[in-house]
Amino acid sequence: MRLRPGYEVYWRGPGSTQIGVDPRCAVVLDDLSDAEQQLLAELPQMMDVDWLQARGNELGMRPAQVRRLQRRLARAGVLVDLPVAAATGPDDQYWRLAHVAGAKRPRDRSRAVVEICRADPIGLRTGLLLAQAGVGAIVVNDPGPVLATDVVAGPYRGDDVGEPRQRAALGLLRAVAPHLRTSVPTGTSPDVLLLVDHHVVDPVPVRRLRRERRPHLSVLATEVAVRVGPMVTPGGACTTCLEHYRREKDDRWPAVAAQAALRPPAAVETSLVWWGAVAASQQLLAQVDGRAVATRSATLELTGWQEVPTRTSWSPHPDCECSSAHRRRARPPSRSSAAA
Ligand SMILES: [Zn+2]
Missing domain, CATH: 3.40.50.720 (NAD(P)-binding Rossmann-like Domain)
Structure with missing residues (x-):
């Protein structure tokens, strides 16, 4: 589990973080604590769920708080079940983000x-x-x-x-x-x-x-x-x-x-x-x-x-x-x- 390749994370203001730029695939998360915002800022480095838990813990978050944030991210569709080492070319990356925008990924x-x-x-x-x-x-x-x-x-x-x-x-x-x-x-x-x-x-x-x-x-x-x-x-x-x-x-x-x-x-x-x-x-x-x-x-x-x-x-x-x-x-x- 990791952030979809191609996404970047942006600070919008206190308590508000945005993932992605294009409105068709961008996601805004509000009502975040400072620690949650910091964890989201580091999301492009996410390697798996264990990494998310460990880094959240270092930032002073409780395990339940990290799991809640992870569920919010999963519901928003910004996480993908893909190993970090998996090669993603530009076309593959594009269609993974287009999927969040509602476009059907082409068949194989x-x-x-x-x-x-x-x-x-x-x-x-x-x-x-x-x-x-x-x-x-x-x-x-x-x-x-x-x-x-x-x-x-x-x-x-x-x-x-x-x-x-x-x-x-x-x-x-x-x-x-x-x-x-x-x-x-x-x-x-x-x-x-x-x-x-x-x-x-x-x-x-x-x-x-x-x-x-x-x-x-x-x-x-x-x-x-x-x-x-x-x-x-x-x-x-x-x-x-x-x-x-x-x-x-x-x-x-x-x-x-x-x-x-x-x-x-x-x-x-x-x-x-x-x-x-x-x-x-x-x-x-x-x-x-x-x-x-x-x-x-x-x-x-x-x-x-x-x-x-x-x-x-x-x-x-x-x-x-x-x-x-x-x-x-x-x-x-x-x-x-x-x-x-
Ligand atoms: Zn004809």
Whole structure:
């Protein structure tokens, strides 16, 4: 039993002590004696209950008084049953404090499997964030070579140029998460896939994933923006829906899109690379954790001259094969209606 890692103790005034700063997880204890305040001030050094009793005794407190204070701390949720020697990384520490703020701690992510299709700087940085957040397995699917522009945007190194991206990426991923698994366990498939495209979404893999009802997140880089989403899950709008909406606005879009798919990747502004990776990793972690995903039937888009991303909601397009309206139209007529 010890103080939750990350908490600091603050003197508010005579008889009043505060643990933590952020109002969402901070706790205020009032009506304290001088000895109790002194004991609380030393709480970050607490090793176990015996330490609390011994130090309280040294400060002139009775055992019952120390036990009462310990119960107050336990009720407030600021103590945790964790050995002092237990290693706590920043993410672990964060979620232990978020728990006091009422947030549900993510389920164990060590069993989660995420596949990254295209390990360009956005895809690779997303993978690094996922690995550091505790995702147990990351599969990189990108046989293409590391480009000189990838090195500029990082974190690829000069020596990686020309190497298959999937090989170079795995080395960097393992450097931040030595126990990371890099293949899908036999008999399973990834929980979610990340697809990074430039200029236009490749329709082939998304059509297959949609039909197989496998959750996937689209990230699209264009000349001046990065778009994160939609997270495609059954019943929500998909990337093909967005293509239908674009074609409604521009009937020549399919001709342009077919050419754009073959052009060199967009040069993505550095802060947009990092933003895209952060936004994508947050969406993927929400999906892995089973939380609400903000980009389900929605996209987040940011340019280099905006301070906050634009969020746009999308309905399944009635002409897209993902929509229930399309499926109703495509269904063969029933016997009674055929006879009519
Ligand atoms: Zn659709």
